[in-house]
Amino acid sequence: MRKVGYLGPQGTYCEEIVLYLYKNNEAALIPYNGIDAAIRAVALGETDECIVPVENSLEGSVNITLDTIAHDVALYITKEIVLPVRHNLLGKQGCQEVTTIVSHPQALAQCRKTLAILYPQAKLKPVESTAEAARIVAGSDGLYAAIGSLKAAEIYGLAVLAPDIHDHQANSTRFIGLEPQAAACVQGKSKTTFVCQINGERPGSLYNILAEFASREVNLTRIESRPARTGLGMYIFFFDLEGSLAAPNIAEAVSAVKAKCLWYKNFGSYPIVYVI
Amino acid sequence: MRKVGYLGPQGTYCEEIVLYLYKNNEAALIPYNGIDAAIRAVALGETDECIVPVENSLEGSVNITLDTIAHDVALYITKEIVLPVRHNLLGKQGCQEVTTIVSHPQALAQCRKTLAILYPQAKLKPVESTAEAARIVAGSDGLYAAIGSLKAAEIYGLAVLAPDIHDHQANSTRFIGLEPQAAACVQGKSKTTFVCQINGERPGSLYNILAEFASREVNLTRIESRPARTGLGMYIFFFDLEGSLAAPNIAEAVSAVKAKCLWYKNFGSYPIVYVI
Known part of the structure; x- marks a missing residue:
C-alpha cells in the first residue's frame, strides 16, 4: 500500500x-x-x-x-x-477566562490583530503545530486556548470560543x-518550479534571468529569495512558472536560465488541485 | 534624553x-x-x-x-x-543531561543540524527571544538548555555547555x-530601501521594474517578496539598492519605478555600520 x-x-x-x-x-x-x-x-x-x-x-x-x-x-x-x-479559537467547555493562547507561529501571526482586540491580556505562545496546541489545551487547567481547525476541536473535545478569528478573509x-520521481504526465492547470543561484556580484544578473522569461512570454507567478547560506547578501531564487515543461517556450526559457546560473535544481512540472 | x-x-x-x-x-x-x-x-x-x-x-x-x-x-x-x-548552548552549572532546548525559532533553526548530532534526543522548544530562553533555563530543573549569547550566560548565571553551535560559520x-524622519545626510557606504506592489497580472511586470535599475547601472543588493495580503499569489516587493538617493541615477530609477507601481512606500537612504 x-x-x-x-x-x-x-x-x-x-x-x-x-x-x-x-x-x-x-x-x-x-x-x-x-x-x-x-x-x-x-x-x-x-x-x-x-x-x-x-x-x-x-x-x-x-x-x-x-x-x-x-x-x-x-x-x-x-x-x-x-x-x-479558517482559524477558530478553541477552549474547554465553559471556559470563562483565557490567559494564554497557544498555536503554530504562523497561525498566531495570522490572528494577531483579532486576538489583540478579543483577548488583549492573553499571552501568545508558539508550539509545533495547531493540533499540538489543541492537545495541550485539552490537558490544561482551562485558562489556555488554542487556534485550530474544527477538526482539531472534534478530535480533542474542545469548544469553539470564537469562530473565524483570522485577520484577513483572503x-x-x-x-x-x-x-522521488517527477509527475509523469501533467495535464490541466499546471506549474513548473526550479531554484537557482545567480552571480549577485554582477549588476543586472537577476534582470538578465527575467529577460529569458519575458522574451518567451512565460508568466512568472512567484519569485522568492532565500539565503544561499554562504554569507549575508548571497541568495538563491525560487521561480514558479505558469504551465509545464512540455510547452516548448517554457522548456527553452528554463534551459537558457540554467546556462546562466551558478547552481540550479529543477523540481519538475505538476498539476494544481483546489480544495473547496 | x-x-x-x-x-x-x-x-x-x-x-x-x-x-x-x-x-x-x-x-x-x-x-x-x-x-x-x-x-x-x-x-x-x-x-x-x-x-x-x-x-x-x-x-x-x-x-x-x-x-x-x-x-x-x-x-x-x-x-x-x-x-x-555566535550561538552557544547554555545550561546550569554541572548539567549532565539535556532533554529540552529552548530558544527563539530563528536561533533553533540556525543550530538545528549541530544539535541533532550533539543532542539527538533533545526536544526543541520555541520561545520569544534568546534572552527569555536563558531566563527559563536559569529557573528550570537543570534538564533544560538554551541557545544564546555569552552576554546572556553572564546575566543569567549559566554555564556554556557547547560553544559556537551554529550550523554555518557565515x-x-x-x-x-x-x-519618524529620514536620515539627514548619508555619507560613506549606504543603501536605499523601498517597497512596492506591482501589477502581477501583467506578464513581465517585474522584468520592467528591474529594467529601470539595469539601464541606469543601479546595483540591486536584495529583492524580497512578501504577501500583499489581498490573496494567494499577490505580492509586495522590498528592494535594497546600493547607494543613496543623493545619486542622480538612483533618484531617477526610483522615480521611474514609482510611476509603474500600484502602491509604493520609501524608507529612505541610510548608512551601514559593521560591528566587529
Missing part, C-alpha cells in the same frame, strides 16, 4: 489535505512531528510521498520547506494543493506533494 | 547592538517584548528610535519586521547594523534603526 507522510499530529490542516486526497483508505497516512522529518522520510524511502505546507497568503513562505528541498534532499514537486484556511495555504 | 527601544529582554543580540551604538549612557535604552511593539512605540512617539532585526544570513528575512514597516507604520530606516552571530544578522 502507498505510504503518504504529512505534518502531524492528527487534526492539522495538513491532515485535512491528505484525507481529501486519499479518501477511501487508498493509502497509509503517516503523521510526522516536523516538516523536515516528513520530507526526509521520502528521501530515505520510508514513504512514497509527503504533503507539506509551502506558502500562506498572509504569512508568506514556509522557510523550512523551501530550505529542505533546496539543500538537503533530491525530490520533485508532483502536485500543489490550495486550501482556504487566507489560503498552498501545500505541495513531494516524491 | 534620547529614548531608544529594542527587542528585549536584557541579554538579546539586539541589546548588544544598542550597547554598541550608545556606549556612554547617551540614550535611555528601553527593552520591548516583541519586534512589533518596539516598532509601534516609535510610531506612537514613546521612543525616538528602535533597533530591530531584519535579516539573518541563514534564516532569511524577519517577516514581522518587514510586514510591520510595510503595512502598519510610517517610519524611515536610518541605519543598518551588521552583527556576526552567520550574520542585519538590524535596522527606524525613526
Whole structure:
C-alpha cells in the first residue's frame, strides 16, 4: 500500500489535505512531528510521498520547506494543493477566562490583530503545530486556548470560543506533494518550479534571468529569495512558472536560465488541485 | 534624553547592538517584548528610535519586521547594523543531561543540524527571544538548555555547555534603526530601501521594474517578496539598492519605478555600520 507522510499530529490542516486526497483508505497516512522529518522520510524511502505546507497568503513562505528541498534532499514537486484556511479559537467547555493562547507561529501571526482586540491580556505562545496546541489545551487547567481547525476541536473535545478569528478573509495555504520521481504526465492547470543561484556580484544578473522569461512570454507567478547560506547578501531564487515543461517556450526559457546560473535544481512540472 | 527601544529582554543580540551604538549612557535604552511593539512605540512617539532585526544570513528575512514597516507604520530606516552571530548552548552549572532546548525559532533553526548530532534526543522548544530562553533555563530543573549569547550566560548565571553551535560559520544578522524622519545626510557606504506592489497580472511586470535599475547601472543588493495580503499569489516587493538617493541615477530609477507601481512606500537612504 502507498505510504503518504504529512505534518502531524492528527487534526492539522495538513491532515485535512491528505484525507481529501486519499479518501477511501487508498493509502497509509503517516503523521510526522516536523516538516523536515516528513520530507526526509521520502528521501530515505520510508514513504512514497509527503504533503507539506509551502506558502500562506498572509504569512508568506514556509522557510523550512523551501530550505529542505533546496539543500538537503533530491525530490520533485508532483502536485500543489490550495486550501482556504479558517482559524477558530478553541477552549474547554465553559471556559470563562483565557490567559494564554497557544498555536503554530504562523497561525498566531495570522490572528494577531483579532486576538489583540478579543483577548488583549492573553499571552501568545508558539508550539509545533495547531493540533499540538489543541492537545495541550485539552490537558490544561482551562485558562489556555488554542487556534485550530474544527477538526482539531472534534478530535480533542474542545469548544469553539470564537469562530473565524483570522485577520484577513483572503487566507489560503498552498501545500505541495513531494516524491522521488517527477509527475509523469501533467495535464490541466499546471506549474513548473526550479531554484537557482545567480552571480549577485554582477549588476543586472537577476534582470538578465527575467529577460529569458519575458522574451518567451512565460508568466512568472512567484519569485522568492532565500539565503544561499554562504554569507549575508548571497541568495538563491525560487521561480514558479505558469504551465509545464512540455510547452516548448517554457522548456527553452528554463534551459537558457540554467546556462546562466551558478547552481540550479529543477523540481519538475505538476498539476494544481483546489480544495473547496 | 534620547529614548531608544529594542527587542528585549536584557541579554538579546539586539541589546548588544544598542550597547554598541550608545556606549556612554547617551540614550535611555528601553527593552520591548516583541519586534512589533518596539516598532509601534516609535510610531506612537514613546521612543525616538528602535533597533530591530531584519535579516539573518541563514534564516532569511524577519517577516514581522518587514510586514510591520510595510503595512502598519510610517517610519524611515536610518541605519543598518551588521552583527556576526555566535550561538552557544547554555545550561546550569554541572548539567549532565539535556532533554529540552529552548530558544527563539530563528536561533533553533540556525543550530538545528549541530544539535541533532550533539543532542539527538533533545526536544526543541520555541520561545520569544534568546534572552527569555536563558531566563527559563536559569529557573528550570537543570534538564533544560538554551541557545544564546555569552552576554546572556553572564546575566543569567549559566554555564556554556557547547560553544559556537551554529550550523554555518557565515552567520550574520542585519538590524535596522527606524525613526519618524529620514536620515539627514548619508555619507560613506549606504543603501536605499523601498517597497512596492506591482501589477502581477501583467506578464513581465517585474522584468520592467528591474529594467529601470539595469539601464541606469543601479546595483540591486536584495529583492524580497512578501504577501500583499489581498490573496494567494499577490505580492509586495522590498528592494535594497546600493547607494543613496543623493545619486542622480538612483533618484531617477526610483522615480521611474514609482510611476509603474500600484502602491509604493520609501524608507529612505541610510548608512551601514559593521560591528566587529
